[in-house]
Amino acid sequence: MTPVLEIRDLRVKMPTPRGHVTVVDGVDLTAEPESIAGIAGESGSGKTITMLAVLGLLPPDAIVEGSARLAGRELIGLPERELRAVRGRRMAMIFQDPLASLHPMLTIGRQLTDHMRAHLGLGRAKARARAVELLAEVRLPDPAGMLDRHPHEFSGGMRQRVAIAMALACEPEVIIGDEPTTALDVTVQAGILRLLDRLRRESGVTVVLVTHDLGVMSALADTLSVFYSGRVVETGTAGTVLRRPRHPYTAGLLAALPSPEAKVDQGVRPIPGTPPVPGDRPSGCAFHPRCPHGVDQCAVEVPAPVELDDRHRFACPPDPFAAGRTS
């Protein structure tokens, strides 16, 4: 199968008062059609920046290099006009905070229809009719009554459903969910994730799902990529990565999780130390100062990813969790 979304060697340098700083450093990522591609990693590891770079949403003074293909078509470097035809139409994004990402003074109906009208050329009445269908599809009560109301009248979970309806509106091939449940009450998080999963099955949309929640990953995601300091340190099918992690950072994340998914017998304990800041990243493997398995070489060389048969890739040459080896 050709991937819907294929990111190769993506590099992003963000402007800071002290010059440009590399925050995404050679990210590879593949999302197969109708799959959920999970992305995990501590905050500040470059997940959001990667997603924004793909949609061309970074500030103009950010430097983006590498490749991101949507169904084979290169997006990086595309002129604004052509990017606009992709955004919302072929690839939509759901943001972390549904209150902040909806305009407080515009009605739900207006925000739900304006891009449909722009992309699909629908008239007002048709767009509103479709908006009602969409709100029903994301299981919101009284869809028709919602159109003339404003975001503050609804709860966080309902607002995120509205945001999902907005993302679905033009039937995109890919929906990027950037921690879509992080800002929500735990009680409604599961509902939102189930909704995304159902939409993926029913409408065949590919979902790129960013979340810290490894439990969610094991339940929903088909593949999982683990970010650390702007690099993907491990990637593979979610089952493999979560059950047989090969990178010490992934293993550390799992060990820090009081969850049965952690098959590596390390007990429950947080990873010591703090994640690096982009401007001051350790040399070699950025994880080496926190790694219990480091060798001298780790501080010198940026580790090249090792690829196993089942498309399981990881960047840790010492490979402390290799089969038959105990750590």
Place this chain on the structure above:
Amino acid sequence: MTNAEKTDGRQTDGRRRGALPRRRRSPISVAFVVRRFLATVVLCLAVTFVVFLLSNVIPADPASANLGDAARSDPEAVAAFRAKYHLDDGLLTQYGEFLQRLAHGDLGTSIQTQQPVLSDLADRAPATAELAIAAVFMAVLVGVPLGMVSALKRDRPADHLLRTVSLTGMSVPAFWLGLLALQLFYYRLGWVPGGGRLPVGGEPPPSVTGMYTLDALLTGRLGTFTDAVHHLILPALILATPGIALLTRFTRAAVLDVISEDYVRAATAKGLKRSTVLRRYVLRGATPLVITVSGLALANVFVASVLVEQVFSWSGLGSYAYQSAVRLDFPAVMGACLCITLVYVTINLVVDVLYGVVDPRIRVGS
């Protein structure tokens, strides 16, 4: 000064699904209107009292300011004048009488015009309203786009230029600017008339609103309309200048604030055109501030009109207040002050109500 209050909007998710939140309330409550009305009454009392005190403690004599040379040296004429305007009664007695008359809607008789102050004010209000409305329209129509440009060209030459010019525009006194402008555009270039609302001998249009431009349009007198606009442009522009500067600066700040909001990025991520995002999302987000500052600009226009109307021989409330003050025409001064107070209060009220209209999260007076 705003009574508006933001409801937080971050509600818990514990709410049962299916139970919809209540319908949006009307933006104004009865309690709010009552409270505002009482506050206005108190404010007017305070203003009249202060003005009353001030006009009585200044060491100047209304009789000598208003009587002719001959009468001024005639003790009997002076005494008659003082008796007529109750100038020899005690302060509190005078103030009490003033309030009593005020309660009956009587502001007294102007010393200089010999007309009831109320009818003087009514005669002159439309001229000032016309000038002020034109000035604020200009301020918004010019200031908001300039502020937007300044924000979008942040830290580039256009921005630096606009910021410098607007800072200057805010600090220059309008009447002085008016004098300069008359010197240039009237005496030197002859582009505009030298003052007044119509050419000398020009006949005002039949009165509908009292605003010449509007009345001329309503009654289809295009010639009069052109004349009136010609006379209106320069004084309105002069009065608009501080407002343009104010709006440029505040719109810039508001746009820079709003443009980094998540909802702007989300709108861009939907594939909307940049111009649509700017117009519908960014500018909309900046409207509350623009409304506040426009209200402020309008209030400032009324203050500035006192001198600017004088410069442009514009027979409105401003020049009336000016002339009454120089002639020590106390009843007229009181009336003008009361009138300006009411205008201020009204502007504030309108700003607060508009807040509730543009921002659905706000219920005015809650």
